[in-house]
Amino acid sequence: MEQKAGNVTIRDVAKACGVSISTVSNVLNGKSNKVSDEIADKIRAEVTRMGYRPSSLARNLRATSTKTIGVLAEDLIEFSTPPIVEGIMKSCEEKGYNVVIENMRLFGRWQREWLADETLINKTLKEALPKMEALNLEGLIYVGSHEHLVHNLFSGRGLPIVMAYAVAVDKQYPTFRLDDITGGYDVIKYLVSKGHRKIGVLAGEYDNTHTINRVLGIQKAMLEEKILFDPELVIYGSWFKNGGYAGMKALLGKDITAVFCMSDLIASGAYAALYENGIVPGRDISVIGYDNQEISSGLTPELTTMALPLPEIGFQAAKAIINLIEKPGSASTDMADARIPSVLIERNSVRSI
Amino acid sequence: MEQKAGNVTIRDVAKACGVSISTVSNVLNGKSNKVSDEIADKIRAEVTRMGYRPSSLARNLRATSTKTIGVLAEDLIEFSTPPIVEGIMKSCEEKGYNVVIENMRLFGRWQREWLADETLINKTLKEALPKMEALNLEGLIYVGSHEHLVHNLFSGRGLPIVMAYAVAVDKQYPTFRLDDITGGYDVIKYLVSKGHRKIGVLAGEYDNTHTINRVLGIQKAMLEEKILFDPELVIYGSWFKNGGYAGMKALLGKDITAVFCMSDLIASGAYAALYENGIVPGRDISVIGYDNQEISSGLTPELTTMALPLPEIGFQAAKAIINLIEKPGSASTDMADARIPSVLIERNSVRSI
């Protein structure tokens, strides 16, 4: 295994084969129809023997097509992000695209402060976007940490952009996000199918898009089922355990038979409040969650919940950006705003009555 | 805001200022002592006005120092990985280093199969490592998804490597990982301080490094406390809920007052088994977990557990690689095998007796 110290370059391979570097380049780029089989084979053999690998730096600097797409993530640490990235990478691998990940660390830098203060995300974006543009990408997927409006996301270089989980203002770009309306709808339909008609709701923050849309879905389903929508039965709060705990307490004594918690964390708080009052979830009252985070199967009884289609969002977003890259003409038809439904995971926290 | 379509290059800036590109380059690279203040200011003004940003591709291709370190992650989807990456990026940002992330998707590609079949990880590594080397990195941090031995991790180009969470064979590289011995030790000491002396253990897989080391710590603490170590009281199983459930059932009737679960997931299974038998955790029996995953605060009662020092592992690994880069001489002193302790998070699942 002789191997030059440092990097073996295309020049070394050419020399070893006694050919010019363009010939090597042609073989490596699949243009071997321009090269005799004999030489092509020799070059390929030498490439593996010498352990040569093209410098992506040099290649991307020069080439017209870099076959590279960028993932700009608001924060990798948010539980929803890695599964989306997984879906993106899977799709890109299938299509022979390279992925580079940029992590803006919005939570890491400013905890939850950036959610309220838009200057923070703008500042970061103004750094991160040109940084990615300098990579000669062919397309960019923006991965939000939750559904919200993103401003100032604009490529001076005309880089195609696709949104995953979040939305750009004016919907300038194809968007792939949760179908929260159907999500809320499906939950109620399911609960009704189990005989429940007096249903409480432990929602997230009242002005949050996920909350608003799920409530819409709830109302739609209740209308269909001829159930009167009672605003007193929906409690808005936080997405976290404390919200569920406080909310469930507020719902106690309201004579509901089931409660729809808009996150698994909320459900965990609801469980706590219930147990504290000697009410056993899944037996005395039915509980359904949302997200299918690990916690849902960890609770006792295991929580029936809605699984977020995160990898699917990533997968479809990647397909869209690749389509945009390869057939730029189809841009208009691709100006999709795809809503991807969550799927029900039945466990043991809902019983028939 | 006049802005050239496409990329504005250093040449454009030079032209706009009526100077040569070398002068612009010098100003941009902090060598402004070689340039008159007047011109330097003008250049800086023009740079921001034109929205110029150096191409990292071209820069890294040419420059001797790229100020870039690579993160090679086994899988971003493993819960421990993003916090480690967060720690790395925080440290790198402070020191002015750039981070590029490569995700090998070991779980994404092969689920848990790669844990048993070493050829899979080797195959991936042989792809991913040269890919990263082609980026002209100055150093690499390998981020494992759990503690295990990594073979065939070797840079032909002499790239400095540091290990986070996992270990290279022969400990060729500085390593930053959990201090599991102290972890097991601390748990027992804590339980004893609460009056417990008959303690069960729900361990992970019996041949897993984390398991082995934590058991070592347990034994050390018990010895100190003059508690006889009873092997029958430690049940090996899986790291997941099912392991905890089965294990807890096996421990029932053994008259223990506390149980140490080696993961929060195991604890969730233990909770399930306990509730099923009318035993209330935190009241009738004390339970302590490990990992401080989100689930731990979601359980009822909230689980006392050990928080994994994940960001700290990343932070220290980054400091080490930067040190290795900037003072290559100190390599030998830096051949650390750092064990970073977990920290106890007291909640409501352990009571004094």
Place this chain on the structure above:
DNA sequence: TTGTAAGCGTTATCAA
């Protein structure tokens, strides 16, 4: 079918 040579956008050396 193969080779020559001109870039890509930088940094670095050396002369002016």
Place this chain on the structure above:
DNA sequence: TTGATAACGCTTACAA
């Protein structure tokens, strides 16, 4: 203090 100019490792016309 500034500016030519030669790399860096590759792709891609175009010529041979």
